[in-house]
Amino acid sequence: MDFQWTEEHRMIRDMVKKFTDQEVRPLAAEIDKKKELPQALIRKGADNGLTGIAIPEAYGGSGFGEIGYCIMMEELSHGCASFAITIAAHQSIGCMPILLDGTEEQKQQFLVPMAQGEKLGAFALTEPGAGSDASALRTTAVEDGDAFVINGSKIWITNGGIADVVILYAANDPAKGPRGGITAFIVPTDTPGFSVGTIEEKMGIRGSNTAELIFEEMRIPRSQVLGKVGEGFKNAMATLDYGRLGLGAAAVGASKEMLRLSITHANERKQFGRPLADQQIIQFYLAEMAARIYAMESMVYRTAAMADRGERFSRESAMVKYLCTEWQDWIVDKAMQVHGGMGYMTHMPIERFYRDSRINRIFEGTNEIQRIVIARDVLKKGEY
Numbered sequence: 001m002d003f004q005w006t007e008e009h010r011m012i013r014d015m016v017k018k019f020t021d022q023e024v025r026p027l028a029a030e031i032d033k034k035k036e037l038p039q040a041l042i043r044k045g046a047d048n049g050l051t052g053i054a055i056p057e058a059y060g061g062s063g064f065g066e067i068g069y070c071i072m073m074e075e076l077s078h079g080c081a082s083f084a085i086t087i088a089a090h091q092s093i094g095c096m097p098i099l100l101d102g103t104e105e106q107k108q109q110f111l112v113p114m115a116q117g118e119k120l121g122a123f124a125l126t127e128p129g130a131g132s133d134a135s136a137l138r139t140t141a142v143e144d145g146d147a148f149v150i151n152g153s154k155i156w157i158t159n160g161g162i163a164d165v166v167i168l169y170a171a172n173d174p175a176k177g178p179r180g181g182i183t184a185f186i187v188p189t190d191t192p193g194f195s196v197g198t199i200e201e202k203m204g205i206r207g208s209n210t211a212e213l214i215f216e217e218m219r220i221p222r223s224q225v226l227g228k229v230g231e232g233f234k235n236a237m238a239t240l241d242y243g244r245l246g247l248g249a250a251a252v253g254a255s256k257e258m259l260r261l262s263i264t265h266a267n268e269r270k271q272f273g274r275p276l277a278d279q280q281i282i283q284f285y286l287a288e289m290a291a292r293i294y295a296m297e298s299m300v301y302r303t304a305a306m307a308d309r310g311e312r313f314s315r316e317s318a319m320v321k322y323l324c325t326e327w328q329d330w331i332v333d334k335a336m337q338v339h340g341g342m343g344y345m346t347h348m349p350i351e352r353f354y355r356d357s358r359i360n361r362i363f364e365g366t367n368e369i370q371r372i373v374i375a376r377d378v379l380k381k382g383e384y
Protein backbone atom coordinates (compact mmCIF):
# COMPACT_ATOMS: atom_id res chain seq x y z
CA MET A 1 0.00 0.00 0.00
CA ASP A 2 1.45 3.34 -1.05
CA PHE A 3 0.50 6.35 1.06
CA GLN A 4 2.82 8.81 -0.70
CA TRP A 5 1.32 12.00 -2.07
CA THR A 6 2.20 12.45 -5.74
CA GLU A 7 3.25 15.72 -7.36
CA GLU A 8 -0.27 15.93 -8.80
CA HIS A 9 -1.86 15.58 -5.34
CA ARG A 10 0.40 18.34 -3.98
CA MET A 11 -0.49 20.56 -6.91
CA ILE A 12 -4.24 20.06 -6.31
CA ARG A 13 -3.84 20.76 -2.59
CA ASP A 14 -1.80 23.92 -3.17
CA MET A 15 -4.28 25.20 -5.74
CA VAL A 16 -7.39 24.59 -3.59
CA LYS A 17 -5.67 25.88 -0.44
CA LYS A 18 -4.78 29.10 -2.23
CA PHE A 19 -8.34 29.41 -3.54
CA THR A 20 -9.73 28.80 -0.04
CA ASP A 21 -7.38 31.31 1.60
CA GLN A 22 -7.92 34.02 -1.00
CA GLU A 23 -11.52 33.58 -2.11
CA VAL A 24 -13.48 31.43 0.35
CA ARG A 25 -12.35 32.01 3.93
CA PRO A 26 -12.64 35.83 3.75
CA LEU A 27 -16.34 35.48 2.78
CA ALA A 28 -17.31 32.62 5.12
CA ALA A 29 -18.73 34.67 8.02
CA GLU A 30 -20.75 36.83 5.63
CA ILE A 31 -22.08 33.80 3.74
CA ASP A 32 -23.26 32.37 7.06
CA LYS A 33 -24.86 35.67 8.11
CA LYS A 34 -26.57 36.38 4.77
CA LYS A 35 -27.52 32.68 4.34
CA GLU A 36 -26.51 32.86 0.71
CA LEU A 37 -23.51 32.05 -1.47
CA PRO A 38 -22.44 34.68 -3.98
CA GLN A 39 -22.98 33.32 -7.50
CA ALA A 40 -19.59 34.81 -8.39
CA LEU A 41 -17.87 32.48 -5.90
CA ILE A 42 -19.39 29.40 -7.54
CA ARG A 43 -18.27 30.80 -10.91
CA LYS A 44 -14.73 31.36 -9.64
CA GLY A 45 -14.72 27.82 -8.21
CA ALA A 46 -15.76 26.50 -11.62
CA ASP A 47 -13.03 28.55 -13.33
CA ASN A 48 -10.53 26.83 -11.03
CA GLY A 49 -11.85 23.40 -11.97
CA LEU A 50 -13.59 22.65 -8.65
CA THR A 51 -16.95 21.71 -10.16
CA GLY A 52 -15.50 18.77 -12.07
CA ILE A 53 -12.31 17.80 -10.28
CA ALA A 54 -13.22 14.08 -10.05
CA ILE A 55 -14.92 13.88 -13.46
CA PRO A 56 -12.88 12.44 -16.36
CA GLU A 57 -11.46 14.94 -18.84
CA ALA A 58 -13.54 13.32 -21.60
CA TYR A 59 -16.62 14.67 -19.79
CA GLY A 60 -15.41 18.18 -19.07
CA GLY A 61 -13.68 17.51 -15.74
CA SER A 62 -10.08 17.54 -14.53
CA GLY A 63 -9.79 13.75 -14.17
CA PHE A 64 -8.25 13.78 -10.69
CA GLY A 65 -10.58 11.05 -9.40
CA GLU A 66 -11.69 10.51 -5.83
CA ILE A 67 -8.31 11.22 -4.26
CA GLY A 68 -8.30 14.61 -6.00
CA TYR A 69 -11.91 15.18 -5.00
CA CYS A 70 -11.17 14.37 -1.34
CA ILE A 71 -8.16 16.71 -1.28
CA MET A 72 -10.42 19.45 -2.67
CA MET A 73 -13.18 18.79 -0.10
CA GLU A 74 -10.62 18.79 2.70
CA GLU A 75 -9.09 22.12 1.69
CA LEU A 76 -12.41 23.87 1.03
CA SER A 77 -13.64 22.71 4.44
CA HIS A 78 -10.86 24.65 6.14
CA GLY A 79 -12.70 27.75 4.97
CA CYS A 80 -16.45 27.44 4.52
CA ALA A 81 -18.70 24.39 4.93
CA SER A 82 -21.57 26.05 3.02
CA PHE A 83 -19.42 26.43 -0.08
CA ALA A 84 -17.86 22.96 0.27
CA ILE A 85 -21.31 21.35 0.58
CA THR A 86 -22.63 23.26 -2.44
CA ILE A 87 -19.75 21.92 -4.55
CA ALA A 88 -20.18 18.44 -3.03
CA ALA A 89 -23.93 18.24 -3.72
CA HIS A 90 -23.26 19.40 -7.26
CA GLN A 91 -20.40 17.04 -7.97
CA SER A 92 -20.42 13.91 -5.87
CA ILE A 93 -24.18 13.39 -5.79
CA GLY A 94 -25.28 15.64 -8.70
CA CYS A 95 -22.77 14.67 -11.41
CA MET A 96 -21.86 11.19 -10.16
CA PRO A 97 -25.21 9.50 -10.97
CA ILE A 98 -24.72 10.50 -14.63
CA LEU A 99 -21.09 9.39 -14.67
CA LEU A 100 -22.13 6.03 -13.20
CA ASP A 101 -25.11 5.18 -15.38
CA GLY A 102 -25.55 7.83 -18.07
CA THR A 103 -25.47 7.08 -21.79
CA GLU A 104 -22.78 8.73 -23.91
CA GLU A 105 -25.37 11.23 -25.19
CA GLN A 106 -26.52 12.06 -21.63
CA LYS A 107 -22.92 12.54 -20.53
CA GLN A 108 -22.20 14.91 -23.42
CA GLN A 109 -25.46 16.82 -22.99
CA PHE A 110 -25.58 17.11 -19.18
CA LEU A 111 -22.35 15.99 -17.51
CA VAL A 112 -19.98 18.11 -19.61
CA PRO A 113 -21.64 21.47 -18.78
CA MET A 114 -22.07 20.37 -15.16
CA ALA A 115 -18.41 19.41 -14.75
CA GLN A 116 -17.43 22.74 -16.30
CA GLY A 117 -19.66 24.57 -13.83
CA GLU A 118 -21.99 25.99 -16.46
CA LYS A 119 -24.83 24.04 -14.86
CA LEU A 120 -25.22 23.26 -11.16
CA GLY A 121 -26.46 19.85 -10.04
CA ALA A 122 -28.57 18.44 -7.19
CA PHE A 123 -29.68 14.99 -5.98
CA ALA A 124 -33.34 14.53 -5.04
CA LEU A 125 -34.22 11.40 -3.10
CA THR A 126 -35.69 12.44 0.29
CA GLU A 127 -39.43 13.00 0.74
CA PRO A 128 -41.55 13.85 3.79
CA GLY A 129 -42.35 10.16 4.32
CA ALA A 130 -39.06 8.79 3.02
CA GLY A 131 -35.94 9.83 4.96
CA SER A 132 -33.80 6.98 6.30
CA ASP A 133 -36.19 4.64 4.52
CA ALA A 134 -35.57 6.31 1.17
CA SER A 135 -37.13 3.42 -0.74
CA ALA A 136 -40.54 4.44 0.68
CA LEU A 137 -40.66 7.38 -1.73
CA ARG A 138 -44.07 8.33 -3.12
CA THR A 139 -43.23 10.54 -6.10
CA THR A 140 -44.66 8.70 -9.11
CA ALA A 141 -43.42 8.33 -12.68
CA VAL A 142 -46.11 7.03 -15.03
CA GLU A 143 -45.17 6.00 -18.57
CA ASP A 144 -47.04 7.89 -21.26
CA GLY A 145 -45.87 7.37 -24.86
CA ASP A 146 -42.23 8.40 -25.18
CA ALA A 147 -42.19 10.13 -21.79
CA PHE A 148 -42.79 9.66 -18.05
CA VAL A 149 -45.25 11.93 -16.24
CA ILE A 150 -43.95 12.79 -12.78
CA ASN A 151 -46.01 13.95 -9.78
CA GLY A 152 -44.89 14.44 -6.20
CA SER A 153 -42.39 16.38 -4.11
CA LYS A 154 -38.98 16.18 -2.48
CA ILE A 155 -37.72 17.92 0.65
CA TRP A 156 -34.40 19.25 1.95
CA ILE A 157 -32.64 19.07 -1.39
CA THR A 158 -29.20 20.68 -1.26
CA ASN A 159 -28.82 23.18 -4.16
CA GLY A 160 -32.52 22.49 -4.95
CA GLY A 161 -33.38 26.18 -5.35
CA ILE A 162 -30.30 27.08 -7.41
CA ALA A 163 -29.68 23.94 -9.48
CA ASP A 164 -29.97 23.70 -13.26
CA VAL A 165 -30.11 19.90 -13.32
CA VAL A 166 -31.68 17.63 -10.68
CA ILE A 167 -31.23 13.87 -10.49
CA LEU A 168 -34.68 12.74 -9.43
CA TYR A 169 -35.73 9.35 -8.08
CA ALA A 170 -39.39 8.40 -8.58
CA ALA A 171 -41.53 5.27 -8.34
CA ASN A 172 -42.37 3.75 -11.72
CA ASP A 173 -43.86 0.71 -9.99
CA PRO A 174 -44.59 1.38 -6.29
CA ALA A 175 -45.45 -2.30 -5.65
CA LYS A 176 -41.90 -3.37 -6.57
CA GLY A 177 -40.22 -0.77 -4.32
CA PRO A 178 -36.41 -0.54 -4.49
CA ARG A 179 -36.10 -3.78 -6.49
CA GLY A 180 -37.36 -2.75 -9.89
CA GLY A 181 -39.82 -0.03 -8.86
CA ILE A 182 -37.71 3.14 -8.66
CA THR A 183 -36.28 4.99 -11.66
CA ALA A 184 -33.72 7.82 -11.87
CA PHE A 185 -34.40 10.81 -14.15
CA ILE A 186 -32.26 13.70 -15.35
CA VAL A 187 -34.43 16.78 -14.86
CA PRO A 188 -33.45 20.23 -16.16
CA THR A 189 -35.05 22.68 -13.72
CA ASP A 190 -36.66 24.70 -16.52
CA THR A 191 -38.89 21.71 -17.36
CA PRO A 192 -42.61 22.71 -17.25
CA GLY A 193 -44.18 21.27 -14.08
CA PHE A 194 -41.00 21.71 -12.00
CA SER A 195 -41.11 24.25 -9.19
CA VAL A 196 -39.22 25.17 -6.04
CA GLY A 197 -41.18 25.32 -2.78
CA THR A 198 -39.91 26.20 0.71
CA ILE A 199 -36.28 27.23 1.15
CA GLU A 200 -35.28 26.01 4.62
CA GLU A 201 -33.78 28.07 7.47
CA LYS A 202 -31.10 26.00 9.20
CA MET A 203 -28.85 25.77 12.25
CA GLY A 204 -25.69 25.47 10.15
CA ILE A 205 -24.37 25.40 6.57
CA ARG A 206 -26.66 28.40 6.22
CA GLY A 207 -25.19 29.50 2.91
CA SER A 208 -26.06 26.12 1.40
CA ASN A 209 -29.41 26.18 -0.34
CA THR A 210 -31.86 23.56 1.01
CA ALA A 211 -35.14 23.40 -0.89
CA GLU A 212 -38.43 21.64 -1.37
CA LEU A 213 -39.04 20.59 -4.98
CA ILE A 214 -42.47 20.08 -6.47
CA PHE A 215 -43.38 18.15 -9.62
CA GLU A 216 -46.81 18.59 -11.19
CA GLU A 217 -47.59 16.68 -14.38
CA MET A 218 -43.92 17.08 -15.30
CA ARG A 219 -43.13 15.25 -18.57
CA ILE A 220 -39.63 13.80 -18.81
CA PRO A 221 -38.70 12.19 -22.14
CA ARG A 222 -37.41 8.62 -22.17
CA SER A 223 -34.04 9.98 -23.31
CA GLN A 224 -33.66 11.47 -19.80
CA VAL A 225 -34.20 8.21 -17.95
CA LEU A 226 -30.90 7.57 -16.17
CA GLY A 227 -29.88 3.91 -16.35
CA LYS A 228 -32.55 1.27 -16.75
CA VAL A 229 -36.20 1.78 -15.81
CA GLY A 230 -36.66 0.35 -12.31
CA GLU A 231 -32.97 0.43 -11.39
CA GLY A 232 -32.81 3.94 -9.96
CA PHE A 233 -32.42 2.89 -6.34
CA LYS A 234 -29.16 1.10 -7.15
CA ASN A 235 -27.94 4.28 -8.82
CA ALA A 236 -28.87 6.33 -5.73
CA MET A 237 -27.07 3.96 -3.35
CA ALA A 238 -23.93 3.75 -5.51
CA THR A 239 -23.91 7.55 -5.74
CA LEU A 240 -24.14 7.90 -1.95
CA ASP A 241 -20.97 5.80 -1.57
CA TYR A 242 -19.15 8.71 -3.23
CA GLY A 243 -21.06 11.36 -1.30
CA ARG A 244 -20.29 9.78 2.08
CA LEU A 245 -16.59 9.50 1.29
CA GLY A 246 -16.54 13.21 0.41
CA LEU A 247 -18.21 14.09 3.71
CA GLY A 248 -15.41 12.20 5.47
CA ALA A 249 -12.85 14.30 3.60
CA ALA A 250 -14.72 17.48 4.57
CA ALA A 251 -14.59 16.32 8.21
CA VAL A 252 -10.80 15.95 7.94
CA GLY A 253 -10.42 19.52 6.63
CA ALA A 254 -12.72 21.12 9.22
CA SER A 255 -10.99 19.15 12.00
CA LYS A 256 -7.51 20.23 10.89
CA GLU A 257 -8.71 23.84 10.90
CA MET A 258 -10.03 23.40 14.44
CA LEU A 259 -6.73 21.93 15.61
CA ARG A 260 -4.76 24.73 13.96
CA LEU A 261 -6.84 27.43 15.65
CA SER A 262 -6.71 25.60 18.99
CA ILE A 263 -2.90 25.34 18.92
CA THR A 264 -2.58 29.07 18.18
CA HIS A 265 -5.01 29.97 20.93
CA ALA A 266 -3.41 27.62 23.47
CA ASN A 267 0.00 29.22 22.81
CA GLU A 268 -1.25 32.82 22.91
CA ARG A 269 -3.76 32.81 25.77
CA LYS A 270 -2.27 33.05 29.25
CA GLN A 271 -4.07 32.09 32.46
CA PHE A 272 -2.48 31.52 35.88
CA GLY A 273 0.64 33.20 34.48
CA ARG A 274 1.26 30.57 31.80
CA PRO A 275 0.04 29.81 28.27
CA LEU A 276 -2.89 27.38 28.16
CA ALA A 277 -0.59 25.09 26.15
CA ASP A 278 1.41 24.44 29.36
CA GLN A 279 -1.62 22.78 30.99
CA GLN A 280 -1.54 19.03 30.57
CA ILE A 281 -5.28 18.71 30.05
CA ILE A 282 -5.11 21.17 27.12
CA GLN A 283 -2.16 19.21 25.69
CA PHE A 284 -4.23 16.03 25.95
CA TYR A 285 -7.11 17.66 24.06
CA LEU A 286 -4.70 18.70 21.29
CA ALA A 287 -3.10 15.25 21.24
CA GLU A 288 -6.42 13.48 20.94
CA MET A 289 -7.56 15.85 18.19
CA ALA A 290 -4.35 15.12 16.25
CA ALA A 291 -4.64 11.35 16.78
CA ARG A 292 -8.23 11.25 15.56
CA ILE A 293 -7.36 13.41 12.52
CA TYR A 294 -4.58 10.97 11.63
CA ALA A 295 -7.02 8.05 11.72
CA MET A 296 -9.67 10.00 9.77
CA GLU A 297 -7.22 11.08 7.08
CA SER A 298 -5.90 7.54 6.74
CA MET A 299 -9.31 5.98 6.22
CA VAL A 300 -10.48 8.68 3.80
CA TYR A 301 -7.54 8.32 1.41
CA ARG A 302 -7.35 4.54 1.70
CA THR A 303 -11.01 4.44 0.65
CA ALA A 304 -10.56 7.07 -2.08
CA ALA A 305 -7.77 4.92 -3.53
CA MET A 306 -10.14 1.93 -3.55
CA ALA A 307 -12.71 4.01 -5.44
CA ASP A 308 -10.09 5.12 -7.96
CA ARG A 309 -9.05 1.50 -8.52
CA GLY A 310 -12.69 0.69 -9.35
CA GLU A 311 -13.17 -1.52 -6.28
CA ARG A 312 -16.44 -1.70 -4.37
CA PHE A 313 -16.27 0.59 -1.32
CA SER A 314 -19.80 0.74 0.14
CA ARG A 315 -18.89 -0.59 3.56
CA GLU A 316 -15.71 1.50 3.68
CA SER A 317 -17.51 4.71 2.74
CA ALA A 318 -20.13 4.01 5.45
CA MET A 319 -17.28 3.56 7.96
CA VAL A 320 -15.59 6.76 6.77
CA LYS A 321 -18.82 8.75 7.01
CA TYR A 322 -19.71 7.37 10.42
CA LEU A 323 -16.38 7.76 12.23
CA CYS A 324 -15.13 10.94 10.54
CA THR A 325 -18.33 12.88 11.16
CA GLU A 326 -18.65 11.66 14.78
CA TRP A 327 -15.03 12.69 15.41
CA GLN A 328 -15.43 15.99 13.59
CA ASP A 329 -18.18 16.90 16.07
CA TRP A 330 -15.98 15.79 18.98
CA ILE A 331 -13.04 17.83 17.67
CA VAL A 332 -15.10 20.99 17.07
CA ASP A 333 -16.49 20.66 20.58
CA LYS A 334 -12.99 20.35 22.07
CA ALA A 335 -11.81 23.32 20.00
CA MET A 336 -14.56 25.39 21.58
CA GLN A 337 -13.50 24.17 25.03
CA VAL A 338 -9.88 25.17 24.38
CA HIS A 339 -11.06 28.63 23.28
CA GLY A 340 -13.34 29.06 26.32
CA GLY A 341 -15.81 31.97 26.08
CA MET A 342 -14.04 33.36 23.05
CA GLY A 343 -14.95 30.22 21.07
CA TYR A 344 -18.61 30.87 21.77
CA MET A 345 -18.56 34.40 20.33
CA THR A 346 -19.66 34.92 16.75
CA HIS A 347 -16.59 36.97 15.80
CA MET A 348 -14.57 33.75 16.07
CA PRO A 349 -15.10 31.00 13.45
CA ILE A 350 -15.37 28.22 16.08
CA GLU A 351 -19.08 28.65 16.73
CA ARG A 352 -19.81 28.57 12.98
CA PHE A 353 -17.80 25.37 12.59
CA TYR A 354 -19.70 23.97 15.60
CA ARG A 355 -23.07 24.70 13.93
CA ASP A 356 -21.89 23.63 10.46
CA SER A 357 -20.46 20.35 11.73
CA ARG A 358 -23.66 18.89 13.16
CA ILE A 359 -25.44 18.18 9.86
CA ASN A 360 -22.80 15.64 8.86
CA ARG A 361 -24.12 13.03 11.28
CA ILE A 362 -27.57 13.37 9.67
CA PHE A 363 -27.48 13.77 5.89
CA GLU A 364 -26.50 11.28 3.17
CA GLY A 365 -27.76 8.59 5.56
CA THR A 366 -27.69 9.18 9.33
CA ASN A 367 -24.86 7.64 11.33
CA GLU A 368 -27.34 5.06 12.64
CA ILE A 369 -27.99 4.01 9.04
CA GLN A 370 -24.22 3.85 8.36
CA ARG A 371 -23.88 1.37 11.22
CA ILE A 372 -26.71 -0.69 9.77
CA VAL A 373 -24.83 -0.84 6.44
CA ILE A 374 -21.59 -1.85 8.19
CA ALA A 375 -23.30 -4.42 10.43
CA ARG A 376 -25.10 -6.05 7.50
CA ASP A 377 -21.82 -6.43 5.67
CA VAL A 378 -19.82 -7.91 8.57
CA LEU A 379 -22.69 -10.23 9.53
CA LYS A 380 -22.88 -11.46 5.93
CA LYS A 381 -19.13 -12.06 5.78
CA GLY A 382 -18.86 -13.46 9.32
CA GLU A 383 -15.52 -11.68 9.79
CA TYR A 384 -13.80 -8.34 9.05
Ligand SMILES: Cc1cc2nc3c(=O)[nH]c(=O)nc-3n(C[C@H](O)[C@H](O)[C@H](O)COP(=O)(O)OP(=O)(O)OC[C@H]3O[C@@H](n4cnc5c(N)ncnc54)[C@H](O)[C@@H]3O)c2cc1C
Pocket residue numbers: 089123124125126130131132133155156157158159202210359362363364365366367368369
Ligand atom coordinates in the same frame (compact mmCIF):
# COMPACT_ATOMS: atom_id res chain seq x y z
C1 LIG B 1 -29.49 20.23 5.47
C2 LIG B 1 -29.95 18.97 4.82
C3 LIG B 1 -29.61 18.72 3.49
C4 LIG B 1 -30.05 17.56 2.84
N1 LIG B 1 -29.76 17.38 1.53
C5 LIG B 1 -30.34 16.33 0.85
C6 LIG B 1 -30.17 16.20 -0.57
O1 LIG B 1 -29.43 16.97 -1.22
N2 LIG B 1 -30.83 15.20 -1.19
C7 LIG B 1 -31.64 14.32 -0.53
O2 LIG B 1 -32.22 13.44 -1.16
N3 LIG B 1 -31.79 14.40 0.83
C8 LIG B 1 -31.18 15.40 1.53
N4 LIG B 1 -31.35 15.52 2.89
C9 LIG B 1 -32.11 14.51 3.61
C10 LIG B 1 -31.25 13.62 4.50
O3 LIG B 1 -30.52 12.72 3.72
C11 LIG B 1 -32.19 12.96 5.54
O4 LIG B 1 -32.52 13.97 6.47
C12 LIG B 1 -31.56 11.78 6.24
O5 LIG B 1 -31.37 10.71 5.34
C13 LIG B 1 -32.40 11.26 7.42
O6 LIG B 1 -33.75 11.19 7.16
P1 LIG B 1 -34.78 11.92 8.16
O7 LIG B 1 -34.25 13.28 8.42
O8 LIG B 1 -36.12 11.79 7.60
O9 LIG B 1 -34.67 11.14 9.53
P2 LIG B 1 -35.53 9.84 9.98
O10 LIG B 1 -35.42 8.79 8.94
O11 LIG B 1 -36.86 10.29 10.38
O12 LIG B 1 -34.72 9.39 11.26
C14 LIG B 1 -34.85 10.01 12.54
C15 LIG B 1 -33.92 9.29 13.50
O13 LIG B 1 -34.26 7.89 13.58
C16 LIG B 1 -33.13 7.11 13.24
N5 LIG B 1 -33.55 5.93 12.49
C17 LIG B 1 -34.39 5.85 11.42
N6 LIG B 1 -34.52 4.59 11.00
C18 LIG B 1 -33.74 3.83 11.81
C19 LIG B 1 -33.44 2.43 11.89
N7 LIG B 1 -33.94 1.56 11.01
N8 LIG B 1 -32.61 2.00 12.86
C20 LIG B 1 -32.06 2.88 13.73
N9 LIG B 1 -32.30 4.21 13.72
C21 LIG B 1 -33.13 4.67 12.76
C22 LIG B 1 -32.26 8.01 12.40
O14 LIG B 1 -30.91 7.59 12.39
C23 LIG B 1 -32.46 9.35 13.07
O15 LIG B 1 -31.63 9.43 14.19
C24 LIG B 1 -30.85 16.64 3.56
C25 LIG B 1 -31.17 16.87 4.90
C26 LIG B 1 -30.74 18.02 5.53
C27 LIG B 1 -31.13 18.25 6.97
